[in-house]
Amino acid sequence: MINRRDFLKNTAIGIAGITLPLAAFEIIRPEKILANMSGTSKTRWVFLVDTYKCVGCGLCVKACKNENEIPYDANVTRTWVERYVITKDGKLHADTPKGARDGFTTSRIELGQGKYEEIRDEDIIKAFFVPKLCNQCENPPCVQVCPVGATYQVPDGVVLVDRKWCIGCGYCIMGCPYGVRFFHPKYHTAEKCNFCYHRITKGLKTACVSACPFGARQIGNLKDPGDPVTKVIMTERVGILKEEYGTKPQVFYLGLDREVK
Amino acid sequence: MTHGELWTIKELFVYPNEYIYWSVQIVMYPFMTGLVAGAFVLSSLYHVFGITQLKEMARFALVFSFALLFAAPMPIVLHLQHPLRGINVFMTPHFTSAIAAFGIVFSTYGAIVASELWFLYRKHFVGIALPLKEKQDKTLFEWFKYLVFCALTLGVYDISEESLHRDEKAIKILAGIGIPVACFLHGYAGFIFGSVKANALWMTPLMPVIFIMSAIVSGIALCMLTYIVTMEIRKFLASRRKAADSRYHQSPGEAASAELGVIRITAKYLLFFLIFAISLELLDFVFRGYTAVKSWDVLRSVIYGKDFINIFLLQYTIGNLIPFILFLIPGLTLRRAVVGVILVMFGVFMMRWNVVIGGQAFSLSFAGYMHYHIPVWPHDWETFKEGVMGALAIFIMPFVLFWFISRIFPVFSHEEAHSEKL
Incomplete structure (x- = not known):
C-alpha cells in the first residue's frame, strides 16, 4: 500500500517528468526555427485592384478556375467580380451571377431563385464593378479559428490551406468576413484564393492578373519600395474592405465606393 | 455539387x-452538449448542495448524462x-x-462523470461481483457478468462503512468540480459561436452564458421527461408483476406520489433557470436594437421578418411562454409536466436552430439572404447526415445508450434494495 508521503512524492516527480517534454515542445517550435533560419521575409505579397479599369468581363474568374482546378461549373470560386448599380432613387442593386465567370451578359440584376430585376438605363446614376479575392489578411481570422492548424500564414503574408490536414469543419469559412472560403467540391477541404502561390513564388503573375486585359488587377511586393504596386499604395488614396473587423486586409482598392459590400 | x-x-x-x-448537425451539437451539461448540473444539485428532494433524480440524471456524453460529439x-x-x-x-x-x-468532463459514477456504483459492483466469484458452477452468462463487474470494481472490494463514507466525499468533490467543468463545456460551445466576429448574429459575449442557461433548462427538461417515462413503464410493469407476485414491496400508488414530488421540485429549478435564460436572450435583443450598429438593419429584417415565426412563435411562445405558464399554474400534474418539458426542450432546440441557422x-x-431547406428523405449519405434523419438518429442515440448503460448502472435505488431483499 502506498503511503501519503510516497504518493505525493511520486506525483510531484511524475508531473515534473511530464512538464519537461512539454517544455521541449515549446523550445522546438518549427516556425521559430524557420524564422531564425531565413530571417524576416523580404516579401509581403499584396494586391491592388483598380475598380475604374474593371469592365466585368470575367476573364479573371475563368482563368482562376482553370488555373486552380476549381470545377468549372461548380457554383464556388476563388475570385469573383461584383456589379453595383445605384439608381436615382438612391437604391443599391448588386449581383454577381456565377461569380461573373461568364461576365455580365445582361443588364438585368440577378435576385436569386431565377428572378431578375430590370433596370432602365436612364434610372442609373452610378454603376461599377468590384473584383474580389482573398485579402491575405495580416491578422487572418481563418488562421485563428482553424482547430488543427491546417490553414496557416507563410512569412510572405499569404494564407495557405493544407488539403492533407484539413478536417473540413468549416470554422474558417464561418470566420472569414469576406466570404472567400468554401469547400472544394472534389477534395472536400477548405479552399480559397492564395494569390496563385505556385506562380508568384516562381516569379510569375497570378492567373487573374495575367488574364485581365485592362490592368485592373495587379500583384506586388509591399516590402519593395520600387514595386509599382507599392508606389500606388503608398502615394495614392487606396481603400480596403471591411476595416471594422480588424483583419488588416492586404488587397487594396482604387475607387472604392461606400456602397461596396 | x-x-x-x-x-x-x-x-x-x-x-x-x-x-x-453549418446545418442541422451543428444545431444538434450544442443541443446535445446542452443536455449533457444540464443533466449533470441537475445531479450535482443533490450531491453538492445537498438538495435531498432531488436524490432520486440525481442518480438518474448522472447516468443519463453519461449516456448523453457519448452522443454529444457525434x-x-x-x-x-x-x-x-x-x-x-x-x-x-x-x-x-x-x-x-x-x-x-x-475528455476531462467525461472522466469526471465516469469517476463520479464509479464511486456512486462501487458498492453495487462489489455486491454483484463477490457472490458470483464464490459461486461454483457459473453459467456462461454469469461468467460474462462476473468478468464485467469484476473489471468494473477495478480490484477494489472494500465496502466497509468507512470506505463508503470516503466514496461519498469523493462524489461530492467530483460533482463540485464537475459543475464548473460542465458549465465550461457548454459555455465553451457558446464561445465557439460567440467569438465568430464575422457573424453579426453570433458575436456577443453573452453567448456562452445564454448557452449555459438554456443548456441547464433543456437538460433538466430531458431528465424530467425520461424520468417520468421510465417511472411510468416501471409502474406498468409493477402492476403486472404485482398480479403475479405478491412479494413486490412498493405499490404503484406510493411510486406515483413519490414521482410527482420529485417532478414538482425539479420543475421549480427548471423555471428558475428558464427565467435566467430568457432574461439574457431578451437583454441581447434589446441591446442589439438599442445600439443598432451597421449589421442591425439586416438582423432586424431576419429577426422580425424572415425568422419571425421561428423566433417569436416557435421559440418564445410555444417553447418558453406556454410551458412557463403550465409550470406556474399550481397543482402540477404529471401530464402537464410532460407537455411542459417537451415544449421546453422544443424551445431550446429552436433557440439553437435560430442561432445556428439564423446566423447564416x-x-x-x-x-441578401439565405434560406435553409432541410433534406427530409435522404437519397445519399450527405442528405442523410445533414438532414432530418441524421438529426433524429443523433437524438435517439442517447436513449438507446441509456438502456444499455442502465443495465450496469441501475438508476432506481429501490431496485437495488429490492434485489438485496431477495
Whole structure:
C-alpha cells in the first residue's frame, strides 16, 4: 500500500517528468526555427485592384478556375467580380451571377431563385464593378479559428490551406468576413484564393492578373519600395474592405465606393 | 455539387461562395452538449448542495448524462467533411481556435462523470461481483457478468462503512468540480459561436452564458421527461408483476406520489433557470436594437421578418411562454409536466436552430439572404447526415445508450434494495 508521503512524492516527480517534454515542445517550435533560419521575409505579397479599369468581363474568374482546378461549373470560386448599380432613387442593386465567370451578359440584376430585376438605363446614376479575392489578411481570422492548424500564414503574408490536414469543419469559412472560403467540391477541404502561390513564388503573375486585359488587377511586393504596386499604395488614396473587423486586409482598392459590400 | 448548395436558397445579393455550411448537425451539437451539461448540473444539485428532494433524480440524471456524453460529439463527427481526420484535433491542436480544446474539455468532463459514477456504483459492483466469484458452477452468462463487474470494481472490494463514507466525499468533490467543468463545456460551445466576429448574429459575449442557461433548462427538461417515462413503464410493469407476485414491496400508488414530488421540485429549478435564460436572450435583443450598429438593419429584417415565426412563435411562445405558464399554474400534474418539458426542450432546440441557422440566414454582404431547406428523405449519405434523419438518429442515440448503460448502472435505488431483499 502506498503511503501519503510516497504518493505525493511520486506525483510531484511524475508531473515534473511530464512538464519537461512539454517544455521541449515549446523550445522546438518549427516556425521559430524557420524564422531564425531565413530571417524576416523580404516579401509581403499584396494586391491592388483598380475598380475604374474593371469592365466585368470575367476573364479573371475563368482563368482562376482553370488555373486552380476549381470545377468549372461548380457554383464556388476563388475570385469573383461584383456589379453595383445605384439608381436615382438612391437604391443599391448588386449581383454577381456565377461569380461573373461568364461576365455580365445582361443588364438585368440577378435576385436569386431565377428572378431578375430590370433596370432602365436612364434610372442609373452610378454603376461599377468590384473584383474580389482573398485579402491575405495580416491578422487572418481563418488562421485563428482553424482547430488543427491546417490553414496557416507563410512569412510572405499569404494564407495557405493544407488539403492533407484539413478536417473540413468549416470554422474558417464561418470566420472569414469576406466570404472567400468554401469547400472544394472534389477534395472536400477548405479552399480559397492564395494569390496563385505556385506562380508568384516562381516569379510569375497570378492567373487573374495575367488574364485581365485592362490592368485592373495587379500583384506586388509591399516590402519593395520600387514595386509599382507599392508606389500606388503608398502615394495614392487606396481603400480596403471591411476595416471594422480588424483583419488588416492586404488587397487594396482604387475607387472604392461606400456602397461596396 | 458544392457542399451546402443542395439546401441553400439564395435571395438578393449574396457572395458566390456563401452557403449554409453549418446545418442541422451543428444545431444538434450544442443541443446535445446542452443536455449533457444540464443533466449533470441537475445531479450535482443533490450531491453538492445537498438538495435531498432531488436524490432520486440525481442518480438518474448522472447516468443519463453519461449516456448523453457519448452522443454529444457525434453531430460534429457527422458534420466534418473528413470525419476520419477528426483525430487531428488531438494531434496538432491549434489553441487559438475555440474548437481545438474541445477534445480536452470533453475528455476531462467525461472522466469526471465516469469517476463520479464509479464511486456512486462501487458498492453495487462489489455486491454483484463477490457472490458470483464464490459461486461454483457459473453459467456462461454469469461468467460474462462476473468478468464485467469484476473489471468494473477495478480490484477494489472494500465496502466497509468507512470506505463508503470516503466514496461519498469523493462524489461530492467530483460533482463540485464537475459543475464548473460542465458549465465550461457548454459555455465553451457558446464561445465557439460567440467569438465568430464575422457573424453579426453570433458575436456577443453573452453567448456562452445564454448557452449555459438554456443548456441547464433543456437538460433538466430531458431528465424530467425520461424520468417520468421510465417511472411510468416501471409502474406498468409493477402492476403486472404485482398480479403475479405478491412479494413486490412498493405499490404503484406510493411510486406515483413519490414521482410527482420529485417532478414538482425539479420543475421549480427548471423555471428558475428558464427565467435566467430568457432574461439574457431578451437583454441581447434589446441591446442589439438599442445600439443598432451597421449589421442591425439586416438582423432586424431576419429577426422580425424572415425568422419571425421561428423566433417569436416557435421559440418564445410555444417553447418558453406556454410551458412557463403550465409550470406556474399550481397543482402540477404529471401530464402537464410532460407537455411542459417537451415544449421546453422544443424551445431550446429552436433557440439553437435560430442561432445556428439564423446566423447564416443573411449574407456577409448584409444585402441578401439565405434560406435553409432541410433534406427530409435522404437519397445519399450527405442528405442523410445533414438532414432530418441524421438529426433524429443523433437524438435517439442517447436513449438507446441509456438502456444499455442502465443495465450496469441501475438508476432506481429501490431496485437495488429490492434485489438485496431477495
